[in-house]
Amino acid sequence: AQTVTQSQPEMSVQEAETVTLSCTYDTSESDYYLFWYKQPPSRQMILVIRQEAYKQQNATENRFSVNFQKAAKSFSLKISDSQLGDAAMYFCAYRSGGWETSGSRLTFGEGTQLTVNP
Amino acid sequence: DAMVIQNPRYQVTQFGKPVTLSCSQTLNHNVMYWYQQKSSQAPKLLFHYYDKDFNNEADTPDNFQSRRPNTSFCFLDIRSPGLGDAAMYLCATSIWKASTDTQYFGPGTRLTVL
Numbered sequence: 001a002q003t004v005t006q007s008q009p010e011m012s013v014q015e016a017e018t019v020t021l022s023c024t025y026d027t028s029e030s031d032y033y034l035f036w037y038k039q040p041p042s043r044q045m046i047l048v049i050r051q052e053a054y055k056q057q058n059a060t061e062n063r064f065s066v067n068f069q070k071a072a073k074s075f076s077l078k079i080s081d082s083q084l085g086d087a088a089m090y091f092c093a094y095r096s097g098g099w100e101t102s103g104s105r106l107t108f109g110e111g112t113q114l115t116v117n118p
Numbered sequence: 119d120a121m122v123i124q125n126p127r128y129q130v131t132q133f134g135k136p137v138t139l140s141c142s143q144t145l146n147h148n149v150m151y152w153y154q155q156k157s158s159q160a161p162k163l164l165f166h167y168y169d170k171d172f173n174n175e176a177d178t179p180d181n182f183q184s185r186r187p188n189t190s191f192c193f194l195d196i197r198s199p200g201l202g203d204a205a206m207y208l209c210a211t212s213i214w215k216a217s218t219d220t221q222y223f224g225p226g227t228r229l230t231v232l
Contacts, residue, residue, distance in 0.1 A: 108160035
């Protein structure tokens with residue numbers, strides 16, 4: 001079974017600065033997808049960024065980028081120019097690349113609570 | 119232009135009193151999921167539907183049931199809620215076998231059990 005570990009329960013950053021959230025995972029599969037989701041307080045979970053394991057290039061979405069190290073099974077999220085609206089719980093998630101019945105199951109890490117200080 | 123809608127947003131029920139949570143989607147996605155998220159924890163998948171095919175997670179208690187009468191709607195039934203079932207319940211949708219099989223989440227229903 002796959003596991004996802006986020007070793008930082010809480011992180012804080014000053015507005016306009018950069019912060020990196022860590023995520024490691026354990027799998028024996030070669031085909032999979034990795035995600036970062038953001039969950040603001042009392043608001044719905046939204047996708048921040050997605051990475052396909054077969055792609056060597058790190059995914060980027062505006063101020064959000066990942067450092068995907070497949071051999072090390074590491075998938076960190078970097079937030080540049082942090083804004084107050086970035087404050088949220090961030091979840092790292094894994095999905096198998098197969099299309100079996102369980103293929104779309106997301107396995108989440110425990111989350112990292114990010115605080116942005118003005 | 120809400121895409122995944124959950125009703126109600128807040129639900130209070132009594133210990134042992136059946137409760138139904140609702141999810142609807144305007145995305146025409148063929149997969150719908152129900153997750154349970156307890157306070158400060160990661161979401162945990164309860165089950166999902168691929169079209170009308172129901173897929174239960176091995177550790178989902180029998181107390182939890184689901185119905186999907188059509189593509190747009192999916193219901194979570196808790197037959198006899200216990201105090202331990204108090205949680206946020208998240209509905210999500212995706213397109214199976216799409217190159218961008220991303221799950222889109224609703225805002226959740228927070229269930230309180232008295």
